[in-house]
Amino acid sequence: MSNGATVEPVIEVHGLWTVFGEYVVHRDLELTVMPGEIVSLVGGSGSGKTTLMRQILGLENPHRGSIKVFGIPLQGSHPALLKKIRRRWGVLFQEGALYSALPVFENIALPLRELRAFDEGFIHDMVMLKLDMVDIERRHAWKMPSDLSGGMIKRIALARALVLEPELLFLDEPTAGLDPDRSESFVRLIQSLQAKLGFTVIMVTHDLDTLVSLSDRVAVLAEQKILFYGSLAEVVAVGHPFVKNFFLGERGLRALAAAPEQMYVPAQTVIRNSSGG
Amino acid sequence: MNERGPKVVRDPELDLRQAGDGTSVHVLSGAWDIRALESRARALKARLDELAGKPASWDLSGVQRLDHVGALLLWRAWGKIRPTALSLRPEHEIFFANLEGHQAVPAVQWRFDALAPIRGVGNIALLLLDHVLDMLRLFGQTLMDSLELLRHPSRGPWREISASIYRSGTEALGITAAVGCLIGVTLSYLSSEQLRSFGADTFIVNILGLGIIRELGPMICAVLVAGRSGSAITAQLGVMRVTEELDALAVMGIPYTVRLILPKVIALAVAVPLLVLWTSAVALIGGAFSAKLQLGMSMTQFILGLPAAVPSINLWLGVGKGVVFGALIALVACHFGLRIQPNTESLGAGTTRSVVTSITVVILADAIFAIIYADVGISLS
Incomplete structure (x- = not known):
């Protein structure tokens, strides 16, 4: 993935304000995501991570400010243009949001059918290919979502999110509700798919293990804006109280200890400093 | 990319x-x-x-x-x-x-099954039996719960009962009055045309009085309540089943039959007879008004003629039907609500089935009433 000067950012959020009544959630928020990156949004409860993601998805409108996805502003663009954007991204919702009235196959086939460009045989092969990609056995294709376990629902929802070959993937708490074993294999799955296909990922997560093993960059949402934005090591190295609480608690340390080597060293120095002071 | x-x-x-x-x-x-x-x-x-x-x-x-x-x-x-x-x-x-x-495509084999239609009929029969048994079980449970309620009245779900009566009774006053009034006017209008050609004008009181108090009032009410409250009960229980709220009640040691189903059955058994009286009254007023316009019969004459034309046992019959219909609608609605599967389609289908079944059951019960009380209250004195 070449991040040359000519490369346009996938997401550009500029001067974003979100206000609920009297309560300001985002104040002049800025965020830029470059192609091929895996960016994690972290922040305390009520810091507006999910709201920000919903705004980038165009599900909610910000009070003020602009959001551009693939260089196209979400506000004021022609609906046909917005429809094109929506086909270029995939979203994995927290609970999967599989259509409960449709079997697995139809759930994955739905976005493809909507294009009205492919015949039934092609759609069948494509759905099966996507099931293979997320390691779901083909015999599950005709089951209903209510008959599936949480881990399978997540995988199938991922297959559905990937069916239109998205360039941008949104993950909302990708590992919430999965046991550690499943959550680890789900993270590995996302990682390997991202490495193969090179899509950009933006995710909201509370799970430190997921965060440490997936993210290229971490955006810390606190005090109504993106307080820090950088690699995990860089973010951990700043001594902000929220960051300390979040990453350098007992669970955080355990997760960081499992981080790749270049991460481990600066994290360790910070840990010493913080425990000393 | x-x-x-x-x-x-x-x-x-x-x-x-x-x-x-x-x-x-x-x-x-x-x-x-x-x-x-x-x-x-x-x-x-x-x-x-x-x-x-x-x-x-x-x-x-x-x-x-x-x-x-x-x-x-x-x-x-x-x-x-x-x-x-x-x-x-x-x-x-x-x-x-x-x-x-992955070259292997799963072999989806469609085998010809000669017994499929027979099996289909059998499955429908089994499903029907399952529904009937389930409903009987629910009815029995509700009976046992009400006995428990009689023994310990202070522990009863009175708040829920009162809320249900308000929702399915008080809030339904408007719609039942509107429909009742229109039915009364229509019936009166059509009958008075016929009666006038026989010169039997005064019999409008008998026709309207008996027809509305004994038959139409309870039926209109039951159909409206089944559509309004029956569907709401089914949807509510269905969503609670989907979101595991029923299980949450169960693990807290709160039986949902006592907390959710019994209040609804009692509430409808109380509210529907009252609604029946109300609907019948409004329908009769509508009918009397129409009779005044069509036959020149004064409202006072109509109302004074009622006790002579309609034996008072019919009023009790109407109220009794209201109690039975109300309880039946609540039971059917709860039964279908509890059977809803955790998906959106099942919720819609379950609610539809609940309304259709409760109206059918009410009509069936009405027919049974008609046979049992064939000799009661219809004497033309």
């Missing part, structure tokens, strides 16, 4: 060229990804199918972008076998690797 940058992305193209040694080569170029193929898939597929039959080698090295959609389109044209002579960019290899890994 692998090839970003200033280079212009071209449309997908497919050419047949002659190589130096006389063999032919299919040369692909441009973008073969979903964005480019979306609008051209059908045309390209036709062309691919046509070309794939001819022996030739394939050159994909000029392809700028490739994804699973493009790869699958080619793969299907190749008959799901990789051509022996294929040149491919290394970074595009991955899309075909995914395809080659």
Whole structure:
């Protein structure tokens, strides 16, 4: 993935304000995501991570400010243009949001059918290919979502999110509700798919293990804006109280200890400093 | 996405060229990804199918972008076998690797089953039996719960009962009055035309009084309540089943039959007879008004004529029907609510079935009433 000067950012959020009544959630928020990156949004409860993601998805409108996805502003663009954007991204919702009235196959086939460009045989092969990609056995294709376990629902929802070959993937708490074993294999799955296909990922997560093993960059949402934005090591190295609480608690340390080597060293120095002071 | 940058992305193209040694080569170029193929898939597929039959080698090295959609389109044209002579960019290899890994298509076998219709009928019968048994069980449980309630009245779910009466009774006053009034006017209008031709004007009181108090009032009420409250009860219990709220009650040691079902049965058994009285009264007023316009019979004359024309046992019969209909609607609605599966379609289908079944059950019960009380209260004195 070449991040040359000519490369346009996938997401550009500029001067974003979100206000609920009297309560300001985002104040002049800025965020830029470059192609091929895996960016994690972290922040305390009520810091507006999910709201920000919903705004980038165009599900909610910000009070003020602009959001551009693939260089196209979400506000004021022609609906046909917005429809094109929506086909270029995939979203994995927290609970999967599989259509409960449709079997697995139809759930994955739905976005493809909507294009009205492919015949039934092609759609069948494509759905099966996507099931293979997320390691779901083909015999599950005709089951209903209510008959599936949480881990399978997540995988199938991922297959559905990937069916239109998205360039941008949104993950909302990708590992919430999965046991550690499943959550680890789900993270590995996302990682390997991202490495193969090179899509950009933006995710909201509370799970430190997921965060440490997936993210290229971490955006810390606190005090109504993106307080820090950088690699995990860089973010951990700043001594902000929220960051300390979040990453350098007992669970955080355990997760960081499992981080790749270049991460481990600066994290360790910070840990010493913080425990000393 | 692998090839970003200033280079212009071209449309997908497919050419047949002659190589130096006389063999032919299919040369692909441009973008073969979903964005480019979306609008051209059908045309390209036709062309691919046509070309794939001819022996030739394939050159994909000029392809700028490739994804699973493009790869699958080619793969299907190749008959799901990789051509022996294929040149491919290394970074595009991955899309075909995914395809080659899984050749086995699950064998979906549709076997002819001669017994299928019989099995179908049997399944319907079993399902019906299952419904009946389930409803009986629910009825028995409700009876036992009400006995418990009689023994410990202080522990009863009075708040829930009161809320249910308000929701299914008080809030229904408007709609039942409107429908009742219209039915009364219509019935009176149609009957008075006939009666006038026989010169039997005064019998309008008998027809309206008996018809509305004994039959129409309870029926109209039951149908409206089944549509209003029955569907609401089914949907509420259904959603609670889906969101595991019923299980949450159960693990807290709060039986949901006592907390949710019994209050609704009691509330409807109380509210519906009251609604019956109300609807019948409004319908009679509507009828009397229409009689005044059509036959010139004064309202006072109509009302004073009622006790003589309609024995008071009919009023009790109407109220009794109201109690039974109310309890039946609540039981049927709860029964279907508890059977809802955790998906959106089941919720819709369950609610529909609940309303249809409760109206059918009410009409059935009404027929049974008619047979049992055939000799009661219809004497023309």
